[in-house]
Amino acid sequence: MNLRIPGPTPVPDAILGAMSRPMINHRGPVFAKMIGEVTASLQGCFRTTGDVLTITSSGTGGLEAAVVNVLSPGDKVLAVAVGFFGDRFSDIAQLYGAEVTKMEFEAGHGADPERIRQHLKRHPDTKAVLVTHNGSSTGVTNPLPQIAKVVRETDALLVVDAVSSIVGIDVRTDEWGLDVVATASQKAWAAPPGLAMVSMSERAWAANKVARMPRYYFDLAAAKSWLNRGQTLATPAVSVFFALHEALKMIEAEGLDNAIARHARVGQRMRASARELGLELFAEPSVVSNTVTAIKAPAGISGNKIVEVLRDVHGIELAGGQGAFAGKIFRVGHLGWVDEADMDLVIEALRAALPKLGFRVGAAAAR
Ligand SMILES: *Cc1c(COP(=O)(O)O)cnc(C)c1O
DSSP, X not given: OEEOSSSSOOOOHHHHHHHTSOOOOTTSHHHHHHHHHHHHHHHHHHTOSSEEEEEESOXXXXXXXXXXXXXXXXXXXEEEEOSHHHHHHHHHHHHTTOXXXXXXXXXXXXXXXXXXXXXXXXXXXXXXEEEESEETTTTEEOOHHHHHHHHHTSSOEEEEEOTTTTTTSOOOHHHHTOSEEEEETTSTTOOOSOEEEEEEOHHHHHHHHHOOSOOSTTOHHHHHHHHTTTOOSSOOOHHHHHHHHHHHHHHHHHOHHHHHHXXXXXXXXXXXXXXXXXXXXXXXXXXXXXXXXXXXXXTTSOHHHHHHHHHHHHOEEOEEOOGGGTTTEEEEEOOSSOOHHHHHHHHHHHHHHHHHTTOOTTHHHHO
16 A cells, blocks of 8 residues: 555665664663664754654653643633644643633634734733644645744744644754754654653743643653663663664655655655646645645535545555545545655546546646
């Protein structure tokens, strides 16, 4: 099966091979050396000299860690909710007792930095702003540098869901002043699911000292003190560590800038080819994502049907729409170890499948 969903991604053989290595003592010197190397590489990819902690969980665990390590119940939080995972980020903060204001934007549009600035002016006691960098449910990449700029005019922490962006889309943690950034191994890193990686700025550590939201497994101060000894608090997903270690070597060999540029080319190829077929993109052109493309299901055809035919007839696994967009859109993931030829296979399958579902390929483009 040709897996083209927004994570997990296809995993290169070298990375899969690393996973089949025998177990090691996670409190021994081999693991200590590995977690040290992994952490240093991650710092490079996050573009930070600050701390990056790796925890055994999916991306959602990373988001939970990001929230509970810097906030207290009753803290005022602005959740810039773009897409399905923006809602999840907001829900986590709310569940742990933050006073959350949710700022929503029209689906397919990016967050507006000016509206964030106005909100922060009216609510100077806002402790943190939660932002989804790349909304994988709608194929939208928020203007993170501009958002960071307006948040940095205040004392609020900027907490970022970069789960489906880092390595595929540039994230400059230190330069932009991002306080907490979370990502996960099964996204652009091209490793299997199982590890979440979270960075903490100096400002975030200062907030951590007084943050009272409960945490045990996701306690990042504890994670840091274990990391100083080359270990993790609890038994880590050792095999996924092997995989991430290998994945990071491959990213370093390619070069981070090259990996980001490759994702830009691949995203561009997907969008141009989809338009050529006469399909319409869901996201506004100024905020289209380079790691996932959301495409509107043509009138009268369910997006789920397109997903089904591509899977059953063409062996290509796409993603349907989530929540309110179920059936209305379908999504192509293009993050991790992908190139333009991978997109061409998806497009050829769509070119063959859509006419059978009653869509005249190229009709709109010819106009
Ligand atoms: C995939 C994804 C998540 C959730 O990750 P899980 O690993 O499924 O918990 C969160 N946010 C974004 C933007 C994602 O793309």
